[in-house]
Amino acid sequence: MADHAAHSDGHAEHKLEIFRGLVKFKSNTQKIWGVLIFLSIVTIIEVALGYIKPDFLNGTFLKLKFLNWIFIILTIVKAYYITWDFMHMRDEISGLRRAVVWTAVFLIIYLIAILLVEGDYIYEVYKSAAVSTDF
Amino acid sequence: MDTTVATTGTEGQKWGGGDTKPLNASYGKLMMWFFILSDALTFTGFLAAYGFSRFKFIEEWPIADEVFNHFPFLHGTDAPMFYVALMTFILIGSSVTMVLAVDAGHHMDKKKVSLYLLLTVIGGLIFVGSQAWEWKNFIAGEYGAVKTKGGKILQFVDVNDHKKRVALDEFASVGPRDVEPYGNNDGIWFESSGQYNASYTLQEVMEGFKSNPDITIRTQQLVLNEETGASEKLVLSRADALAKLNKDAVSVVEGANLTENEYGAPLFADFFFFITGFHGFHVFSGVIFNIIIFFNVLLGTYERRGSYEMVEKVGLYWHFVDLVWVFVFTFFYLV
Known part of the structure; x- marks a missing residue:
């Protein structure tokens, strides 16, 4: 039972800052909704770019179009916030x-x-x- | 025990196996993380293989938003990616309800944990259902195409408006057949009738094409539009199209399966079925796990155990499924 006590103590404190401290939430629940809003905005930007496909993003870098680089970078950003805040990697040692x-x-x-x-x-x-x- | 263990000088320290856990996480959670790591590498293998094939056929890969442009109840409307975007929101939403369940578990709030788990299960089921619908549309196809000797696909477009695709139904008509098709009352569910494996024979498509001067052919080849810098499919002139059809066409293709794909390279369909199928299988397993722990929560198993850590471990798996989808979405639908 000592283990359980230690465990729940370890999780009583969630790190509540995202964007390197730019945004600080009051509770873990509030942080979850905040991250959801951020992930939704990123997804909307991705879909909008995929729908419009602006011509000025057709140039290439390392055989990939700028547009595709933007998609990949935004995806990694989303992956980071899913891992760090939904999977609580931020709170692990x-x-x-x-x-x-x-x-x-x-x-x-x-x-x-x-x-x-x-x-x-x-x-x-x-x-x-x-x-x-x-x- | 004391007599059999040699003194190593690490007693009481982290790696001595004392009271503290080396990574400050329970065994179960640690193993879930390492399972996720290995599963992530499996998906990486699949997606990297997809990237390999795409780079290999970089000039003839299908354009994804032409393939996936259906939306429920909006027949015939061109809605590229909107449905998969909706699926993404559903999966992220179910991730949020899962993390809320984990949070409620930390507060030992049985009622909230069970409510959020139920919502997560529902979200997961909607997602799997959407994927099945997506598969159905892809397998059924939309316009139909003609396959060449070399296994390439020729699609039909309007002569004046190259963006406007033309379906086989719009110009081909069913001619005389020497085989009677089976009807519903023949008592035979499925039997191949030889050459008639599509709605139209190649002969009928060719005749329709010849008698309809408003249509021409689009090949698999991607060419650079000098003005905009965008990649577009190469459209042949009417004369070239006729010559190409006469010389190379071998069969009519409708929809997609593991050997042919009316949207272009068959490999695209193979990878689509394999990767989204494998991901869908993960979602399905996740839903089963969620249902099991949902009932355990209702039965009070974790309440008695004094910790809702099991919800947290299954939650990790569920978030991982969401994480993989984020990448599948990007590489299949956006890039």
């Missing part, structure tokens, strides 16, 4: 945070970089091949 997040981030970047570079290479091979693939 740094050791647990790093064990989970650093492992994931490192392996994901590694896997994606390798596969996308390889995919692009195969595209180039098909494109410059002597045999047509379009028939």
Whole structure:
């Protein structure tokens, strides 16, 4: 039972600041609604951009359109707030945070970089091949 | 026990296994986090494979907002992505009710925990249902297309307005058949009738195309629009279209399945079914877990245990499902 007591004590204190202290909520419940509003705004921006597809975002950086970079960055922002505030990663100690997040981030970047570079290479091979693939 | 354990000098410290837990989290919660980590890597594998195939066929991938443009009760309206956006809100909403349940659990408030869990289950079920509807539309298809020898897809568009797609129904008509189709009262549910695997035969589509000068063909090829910088599908002139159809067309494709896809590359359909299916399976499992702990809450299991940590652990899984959806939404529907 001592464990339970220690446990609930650990969670009595939620960190209630988001945006590096710019916004501070009064209670955990209030923070949840605040994060929901933020996530909804980000999703609305994503869908609006996907619907309008403004022409000035058609330029590319590293083979990806600016528009797609914006989508990916906004997605990572959403993922951060879901993990930090809905899954309470913000309240965990740094050791647990790093064990989970650093492992994931490192392996994901590694896997994606390798596969996308390889995919692009195969595209180039098909494109410059002597045999047509379009028939 | 004391006699068998050597003194290591870590007694009473964190890694000595004393009273404090090394990561300040219970065993169950820690293991849930590591399960989530490994599951995240599984989804990464799938999405990275999707990215690989997309980069490999970067010039002929379907444009997602042309594929998913249905909205319930708005037939024929072009509503790109609105329904998936709604699904995203439903899933984020059910994440919020879940985290509210966890919060109520910290306050040992049985009534609120059960209410929020019930709302979470309902949100999850609506989401899975929406996904099934999305699949149904994708499998049924909308316009129909023609497949070439090389497995590429040719779609039909208006000659004057290249943005306006033309469905097979609008120009092809069913000609004489040497096989009588089965009716409802024949007592046979399903039997393939050889060459007639679509509403129209290739012959009928070709005839309709020839006698209708207002339509032409759009290929899978993406080309750069010099003015706007946007990628658009290549539209052939009427003469080229006729030549292409005569030379390369082999069959009529309606809807999408694992081998052909009227919207373009079959790989797109394969990945769509596999990744959204795997995610949908996670949502479904999450709903089952939520139902189980919902009943446990009602029975007072956690009240007696003195801690609602189980709600928190299942909550972690549920949020993870939401987290994955955020990425699936981006990579299938937006990018």
